[in-house]
Amino acid sequence: MKNVDTEILVIGGGATGVGIARDLAMRGFKNILIEKGDYSHGTTGRYHGLLHSGARYVVKDPLAAIECYEENEILRRIIPNFIEDTGGFFVLTPWDDPVYADEFLQGCKKVKIPVEEISVTQMLKEEPYLNKNIIRCFRVPDGSADSFLSTEAIAESSKEYGTSVLTYHKVIGILFDQNRVSGVICEDQIKGELIRISADFVVNAGGAWAGQIASLANIKIIILPGKGTMLAINTRIVNTVINRCKKPSDGDIIVPAHTVSVIGTTDYKVENPDFYPIEKWEIKLLMDEGEKLIPDFKYLRVIRAWAGVRPLFTEDIETDNREISRSYVLLDHKKRDGVDGFLTITSGKWTTFRKMAQVTVDLVCTRIGVNRPCRTHLEPIQLEKKLSRSYATIGTRLEKIEKDKSYKHLVCECELVVEQDVIESLEKGQAKTIDDIRRDTRLGMGPCQGEFCTYRAVGIRHLYQMKNVEESNHELQEYYRERWKGVAPILWGKQLQQEKFNELVFRYLFNVEKLPGKIITNKFSSPYLPSVETFKTIPDHNITGSNISDKYISASRIRKQSDIVVIGSGLSGLVSAICTSHQGKKTKLITKGWGSLFWTSGCIDLISPNADINQDFMENPLDKYKQICLINREHPYSKIDLRQIEESFTFIQDICSSSGYPLLGSIKNNWFLPTSVGSYRPTCLIPETMVAGDLRNNCTTLVVGFQDYLDFFPKIISDNLQKYNLECSSLVISPSELSKRFTLNNLILAELFESQEFRDEVCHLIKTKISDGTIPRPKRIGFPAVLGIRNSSLVQHDLELKLGSDIFEIPTLPPSIPGIRLFNVLKKQLINSGGEIYEGMEVNGFESKNGEILSVISNSTSRILTHTANIFILATGGILGGGIFAEFETNPKEKVFNLPVSVLNLNPDYCNSEAFFDPLFTAGIRVNEFFQPVDYENNIIYHNVRVVGSSLFGSDYFFERSSEGVNLTTAWSVGESIG
């Protein structure tokens, strides 16, 4: 075992622990700080970020209030870069006791905390979203702090003063020399080695785990984990800390923290500081309280729910041997338990961490018998190596990126994290996991919750740190799951749609769950129970009338006639419109924006089981289709027969080949293509540009990516493909065209590939590496799916000719170039067949009579347009397309015709443990065999409406890999039946 000697050992890398380490180091003590995980991954990294003014405590606990205010002032001096001077309001709402407001005001004045009452008008001027019914408002010096960065900065400063820091080291035993603690044994969590640390004094700053640590010294400390749950709102809906002016209670504060606003919190004792659920009642409470402060709070976008545990100290024996303060607890174990050389500091608020550190180190000095005064309140943190991410105002982030022109280096676009930040976090920050990188950089903390940046961060880490690919696969899965944990409790509104999009990337495009190596999940049974829940939101269907508001009825309307109106421009919308146009019907396609073809792979899947690769290889998709039809009578495939499946696939193949962009394959077998993480993707019809990539071809493969193109990481792909017994290598090239540019995305690359010069340079760079022996001569070369947007065939053949190898492309993060190619083909076909496309028009109303839809209504500027037709085809894409939505505490609704929505019920086994499973993800409309929408008694609701595509109920189309198949076959069948 390794042995280390030091003077003082500090256990715990939260705010208090690092504060103690720095104070010790500044006072000349040799010290070591050990932390079982990453800095601030405990309570410090899980609170709302408030820098207390102390006003919160003036009525109940004036001493604590003064302490907070003093520290508030000190922290603004010593760590100004990590504190945003937001100011704070205490607002008296109609729900609060007006007497408290007077007590509050008096209380602040008594302890001299600066307070100023401002008029409600002034308050609304500064914070226009606040409730206009607020009665009184008081301004106080609250602030918003970044606890991740400040902890790290203080730790760095501490290192500069001489502290040694060991993160990912867990204390597993405490050593004794008679009645004195003489050190600890700790375990390196990464390497597994044990280290013995001998120290003159041990300080237990373990926060919620302090009790567990003390028990290793046979000392009983009761620390009850008090869970507090918080929600992050997508934007800074307020720029000032908003507090309810009342006795402190749940859900009474909103803190603007960087780009989000945090509403908190609850207070509920749990058993275990490491595992605790977030409960529905907590979410409801926070949303309800939020509504009081900000009307229509429930329509704001909530992007995450999380919780931290407060260390609540309770003493069941009377003792007077401790520092008396309401805000923190310092236990001298010599006096309390007869154990020398050991101190515990616990409870407290982040705002007072420096003070807690000070009193702790003062006590250490007293125990040791030296007199070394504290200077931490005097000296600001000055780092020799400035942390590049410290900033007090959010605008500086935009400024820096513009100044550096580092747009193409963006890893997390939501939070503007660049590649350099990630690398710095890995190197200097010693980040071990993606979650560690998150704490350093805010990666994944924005609205998309890691959808794009998880892949990029894992790819960078894999490349940079030469990781074992199984470890990287694990990280990829782990981080997506970790992000899912915080969004599963808040699946409504836009975040629900975002997470469905997340599922598309995770499951459908990348197939992360099937990565070779360590399998995280063993669950191959269906995640869904056979039962169905239907939400009846539609009234009696024999109704005459419309759902347009009166305001619009009085405005003029323009009526536009056609035979067929198709709503939605995804695959199902376009296909059904083409079908009806082909049959001579005047077809109008109305769409709010473009659709899912821009995100998916540009291939057509029929169906594939979610088992392992060997089973997948052998199973015929047609067999699976037949199985599904037998088991699941609600599945869209059950409503069509084999002939319709064959003909619809032939239909799209015919259109594509006549447009010069053939789709190859047949419904009798699947291709097995690689994904951009190195997993596999069974699929049915594919463009020429992907054929050579089939994983069953056992041949020397090279995967090529581009410098600064962060949507594709060849190394992680090739390392994973080797697990399929393929000889595979990777290469990153740096064409001059790309280095000239500040921005890079799939479309830019695709356009560059259209040019001869670019292709020539790419080939030259690859050939150089082959000829100088850096990489073995490949039989086939894989690129990201950017091989041209208009002339992909020409691009492919040109590359094949020049490189002498087969060429294939691998779809990667959206936007999908192969998807766009397919979209362009279909769009052109529709126009050429006489159909019309009206884009930018959202259909949000209708007129009906006697069970027939007369017209649908779309918003025009300052008025409405009415579109009449004989038949209406609803192709609005379900949850992902936005055709079905669910607000907070409301059942899912269908947007256009208010049709009843049904969901599959989730197997409880899957809940909370698997990523991207939720009943709401399966929301869809039930239909009869003609695709007319029906209610739960199977009565037809509207005779002249047809529902197609992802709006249909009955298939979990990403899980079973049938998305395009359902879209294509149902749309074609409806199109054929109308003619």
Added chain:
Amino acid sequence: MNKNYRSIDLTTDNCIKCNICTTACPVMKVTDLFIGPKYSGPQANRFRNIEDRLQEMSVDYCTGCRICNMVCPSNVNITELNTKARAKLVDQGSFPFRIRLRNNMIARAEKLGQIAQPFHPFTNFFLRNKPTRLIIEKILGISKEAPLPNFSPYKFTTWFRKHKTPNNTSRKVVYFHGCSTQYYEPRIGEAAVFVLEKNGFEVIVPQQNCCGLPLLSNGEFHSARKYHKNNVSKLIEWVDKGYSIVGTSTSCTLTLKEEAPKLLDMTDRETLKIAENTYDINEFLLLLLSEDTLNLDFQSISFEIPYHIPCQYRAHLLGKPGIDILHLIPDLKIIDTEADCCGIAGTYGYKKEKNQISSAIGNPLFEKINKLNPSLIICDSETCRWQITHNTNIPAFHPVEILAVSYGYRTGQLFEKLKLISK
């Protein structure tokens, strides 16, 4: 939802980072200086604190074409987010004085018209003169390549004052001419009056001023608000009497209908009533068609003419009303150019530092048109017409001029042109 205040900002929440807008942005396709709609709009907006100074300038390269709004599946008001950011930059003084002066000059089409039109022979000569243009570019930053139109020898309102309304009119309608018709192309106003009169309307041209869109697009919100307020106060009495407002300039009508109220948060009764009662001329005629009151006495025009629908017209969310109405003319074949943006983007292409971007954006359209080699082209927006003509040498006309000729209008440039071609 409390939709009134900052509703545009709230649409930031709607973005699901799908990247569709980045594939559609015509500016991103040609330059690195604009980082794209997703980045500059909803993504950057989370970092724009209302209290702090904005420290990024790249958003100024947005042309405001609104194509991103059209293709966004999530209802994000991307263009408006960008415009508001630009307004903030203007407000906090981030643009150098010369730039701001230049922007204000070219954004005040009405003022320019009032000053320069009376001296039209001189002003037109100078603006054609290459050395002058070079000097103007050097001093003011107005690109020497920009398609500056000729001032008309007479103002539209001067013509209208002398014009006699025929006797057979039964209804009244207000015509909003806009600065382009007033000072540069009164022929379009004349054609519009003719068409409206053919449909039984007495045309009223009340006091009105510039709609203020160029000011809005340049972030000069204070000035734009003044302009709009003035217009509203001048027009409200007519709207209160029950008359509709019809315009031939797609920018003007869009501003009255939506852009001014939305961007400037104007929600008073008058502004909203003006918005509800403003129509684009094609839209208005189609309305008459759906009410069966449209004069269908169209004479044949046997031509094949390409039609470019301006970005701003798409933003009216009416579909393709120009094509719909022109389809009523017998034997007329309209070819939809199906191109995105001509690049001029209002005042954007007139700026020295942006002119090249502007041309690059429009290039695909110009190539398409040149391939067709037509004798004329149809386009609803004035600046688009000037940009297309400047880059292809093909004359451009407004749909209402075609309609006028089809109704029997026998004077004017278009009629002469058609006569020439059919020879």
